Amino acid sequence: MKAFFKLLGMLLIFVAGYITGVLWLARQFEKADEYLGEKDDDEPEPSTGISERNMTSPETTAVAKVFITAKGTKYHRQNCRRLGEGRIETSLESAREKYAPCTVCSPTA
């Protein structure tokens, strides 16, 4: 029976040593990967001076065509809910001269 425990102990030591060795090897590979990774990242970051994105295109929804009504005093977008029947299409430029922008659809926004 003593021989069995001796064998078992040797087996445990062998397994423990094997696992330790595998882990050690894995760590070496990890280190190697890190080292290579650092080398890959050696290139300097492209630092562009145009990080400020102020060049965003302005709202191009400025309507060229607006709608007025015969009796109304304001001009509207096409889909305004206050724009009833008898709408008259006109240009924003000419509408501005005689009418005020609708506060609901705000054609100038």
Ligand SMILES: [Zn+2]
């Ligand atoms: Zn409106």
